[in-house]
Amino acid sequence: xxxxxxxxxxxxxxxxxxxxxxxxxxxxxxxxxxxxxxxxxxxxxxxxxxxxxxxxxxxxxxxxxxxxxxxxxxxxxxxxxxxxxxxxxxxxxxxxxxxxxxxxxxxxxxxxxxxxxxxxxxxxxxxxxxxxxxxxxxxxxxxxxxxxxxxxxxxxxxxxxxxxxxxxxxxxxxxxxxxxxxxxxxxxxxxxxxxxxxxxxxxxxxxxxxxxxxxxxxxxxxxxxxxxxxxxxxxxxxxxxxxxxxxxxxxxxxxxxxxxxxxxxxxxxxxxxxxxxxxxxxxxxxxxxxx
Numbered sequence: 001x002x003x004x005x006x007x008x009x010x011x012x013x014x015x016x017x018x019x020x021x022x023x024x025x026x027x028x029x030x031x032x033x034x035x036x037x038x039x040x041x042x043x044x045x046x047x048x049x050x051x052x053x054x055x056x057x058x059x060x061x062x063x064x065x066x067x068x069x070x071x072x073x074x075x076x077x078x079x080x081x082x083x084x085x086x087x088x089x090x091x092x093x094x095x096x097x098x099x100x101x102x103x104x105x106x107x108x109x110x111x112x113x114x115x116x117x118x119x120x121x122x123x124x125x126x127x128x129x130x131x132x133x134x135x136x137x138x139x140x141x142x143x144x145x146x147x148x149x150x151x152x153x154x155x156x157x158x159x160x161x162x163x164x165x166x167x168x169x170x171x172x173x174x175x176x177x178x179x180x181x182x183x184x185x186x187x188x189x190x191x192x193x194x195x196x197x198x199x200x201x202x203x204x205x206x207x208x209x210x211x212x213x214x215x216x217x218x219x220x221x222x223x224x225x226x227x228x229x230x231x232x233x234x235x236x237x238x239x240x241x242x243x244x245x246x247x248x249x250x251x252x253x254x255x256x257x258x259x260x261x262x263x264x265x266x267x268x269x270x271x272x273x274x275x276x277x278x279x280x281x282x283x284x285x286x287x288x289x290x291x
Contacts (some may be wrong), residue, residue: 001206018211026199033201038202041207048194048208049132049203051124052096063108072120074144075137080127081120085111088153090289092119093142095159099126105277106156109286120148122161135160135187135223136216146173153177154234154289159247163187164260166228166255179285180238181275182247185254186224225258236262237288239281246272 001080011196018208032040046178047237067082081098090110092103100119122138124130154177157165159190162183169175184190196206209220236259240252256264270278 016021021036023186026183027156029198029200029204036230037203037207039248041175041211044194044198044204045094046132046206048191049134051133052224053101054099054127056096056099056101060104063104064101064243065108067119067229072145072148075141076092077123077141078129079120079123079141079145081118083119085115086116087114087116088147089116089118089151091145091149091152091155092117092205093155093161093165094125095161097125098161099160101126103156103158103202103276105279105282106233106285110289113286113290115153115289118152120145121187122164134212134216137162138164139171139173139191142168143171143173146175155276156181156285156289158182159272160184162255166225166281167222169234170222170228173269174232175234177235177237177289180207180236180252180255181281182244182272183238183252183255184247185251185258186221191250203237210218211214225255229260230250233261235288237285238264239260239267239275240264241270241275241287243268244272244275251287272291 009144029044031039032043034216044255067084070081070083072081073080078101084107092100092106094100094102099121103119107117107119121128122133123141124133152175155165155177156179158181162180166175166183167178177232191205200208212218215221236256238252238256240247240249242249252264256262264285265281267275267278270281272275275281
């Protein structure tokens with residue numbers, strides 16, 4: 001499930017680009033919905049659930065190479081994973097279309113603070129197998145990863161990974177603390193953008209939604225923070241940039257308001273992605289986890 005960003009002349013969905021003019025792809029879907037509605041639903045669902053595979057960034061290579069590379073077997077997936085240090089385990093979770101290496105700036109500060117750090121590429125991301133995935137699947141993988149790691153103390157997650165973290169907590173993930181960077185408060189926000197971007201009809205959207213419910217076994221009422229905040233609520237520290245163009249600041253504020261046991265730190269000038277690289281954010285996050 002994707003964060004949508006539309007730019008002419010291509011459609012970009014959380015960093016993935018379809019090198020087709022927006023008007024052309026909308027025209028294509030208009031024709032397909034009229035002549036073959038089932039095919040339109042399948043294609044739209046596939047595009048929405050297919051993340052782009054990010055390449056490892058040059059400045060992260062040394063940190064990743066210093067980690068212990070291993071295969072994490074969870075939920076019928078073999079995930080590419082890395083670990084560093086000793087102590088209570090902090091899991092780093094990337095966002096949609098991302099990979100573990102994007103969270104590398106948290107590794108050394110957490111290890112220096114006495115934590116063990118684990119990061120992995122989610123299904124259909126990075127070096128892990130798969131073509132499509134979803135929030136419920138990634139959340140289930142997170143839960144099983146925590147079990148395989150014999151429990152984790154906390155999570156540091158970015159964007160879609162933060163939604164997966166909250167979804168997993170709602171469904172039984174036991175942690176003491178979580179740091180969320182630019183978290184979405186409602187996954188329907190992205191589906192609304194996707195629907196508008198491709199010009200999908202209400203019938204096509206309903207068909208997509210029903211197919212996901214059947215495939216991934218979830219309720220759409222459980223796809224936002226109002227559902228996620230039911231039950232166990234560990235302490236949260238939420239960072240969100242005021243000028244985030246991909247996941248608006250209001251989402252982070254809504255997460256904190258609904259969760260209750262949470263604090264919001266508003267940043268400026270870091271946008272959606274640089275927030276995971278800022279040294280001030282890293283320091284405050286580590287201090288929160290270590291307090």
